[in-house]
Amino acid sequence: MQIDLSGKNALVTASTAGIGHAIAMGLAAAGANVVINGRHPDTVQQVVDKLRHHLHGASLEGVAADLSTADGVAELVEAVPSVDILVNNAGIFGLKPFFETGDAEWEQYFQTNVMSGVRLSRHYMQGMLHRNWGRVVFISSESALNVPADMIHYGVSKTAQLSVARGLAKLAAGSGVTVNSVLPGPTLSDGFKAMVHEAAEREGKSYEQIGMEFVKAHRSSSIIQRLATTEEVANMVVYVCSMQASATTGAALRVDGGVVDTI
Template sequence: MHIDLSGKNALVTASTAGIGLAIAVGLARAGAHVVINGRSADTVKQVVDKLHQQLHGASVEGVAGDLSTADGAKAVVDAVPSVDILVNNAGIFGLRPFFDIDDAEWERYFQTNVMSGVRLARHYMRGMMERNWGRVVFISSESGLNIPVDMVQYGFTKTAQLSIARGLAKVAAGTGVTVNSVLPGPTLSDGFKDMVREQAEREGKSYEQIGNEFVKAHRGSSIIQRIASTEEVANMVVYVCSAQASATTGASLRVDGGVVDTI
């Protein structure tokens, strides 16, 4: 299967590192013009410059904007008025006991993980539907189905994304626009590395070693019994954004290594 996204414009939110960056690279390699997004203009520029050097001939630009706010989302859509592919990857996560999560923290997670994608989809989907072609992908998580007891605030937002994506797929019914969710499991992302950095230094272990131990200890239902790479998640997203995936919409597509124990 040859995926060709030449002539398509793609915006990948929070794409200066981790899963978002892997998705951006995958889309660019498939021929799409890719817009890199992050909160820091300097970081965005550094990533764009690096990709221009690494991906010879790739079409990449950047736009800075904090998508946890309405003003940040407006700044992004003002700079990038139209796209064919929208990948809502922006999100935060962190371990916290339920009784320590105050109202402000709940609101922060909701605005960052949920409303960021809502605001962008509300803007970009209109044009997609008028052109009768488009792809919207929400990067959810297996935690949206298997709510982690130590990250209830995170799991709730990932479940919300599944509902929104399914609803938006119905909004686009009968058009060439598809809306799907992709659900990664434990992934060797920069966020994961930051979370276990002290442990890695203290125990003298690689991030991959710690990731694999985490999967076996805390995600025992995993079938692959290891942590996934960001590229493995990106491969699913690139496919969902392709013309070949035209009959896949309203779906929750797991790249969780079989963690969610269901058929």
């Protein structure tokens, strides 16, 4: 299968690191013009320069904006008025006992993980529908289905994304616009590395070893029995954004290594 996204304009939110970075790289490699987004201008520009060097001839630009606020989203859409592909990857996560998670944190997770995608989709999907072609992808999580007891606030925000994506897919019924969710499982991302860095240093283990131990201890239903790579998640997203995926919409597509125990 040859995926060619030449001439398509793509925005990947929170794409300076981790899964978002891998998605941006995959879309650019497939020929799309890609907008890199992050909160810090220097970091955004560094990533743009790095990808231009790595992907010779790739078309990339960067826009710094904090998408956890309505003002930040407004800054982004002013800089980038129209796209053909929107990947709502911006999000935060963290362990926190339910009884210690206050209203402010619930609101922070909702604004960042849910409303950023709602606001961007509300703006960009109108143009997609007018042009009768577009792709919207929400990067959710297996935690949307397998809500973890130690971060319920996060799981709820990821479940909400599934509802938004499914509703938007129905809104685009009969058009050339598709809307899907992709659900990564435990992934060897920059966030995971930061979380386990001290343990890896202390125990003299690689991130892969620490990841395998984490999966076996905390996601024992995993079938692959390891962390996925960011590239493995990105491969699914690039396919969903392709011309070939035109009959896939309203779906929650898992790249969870089989963690969610269902057929």
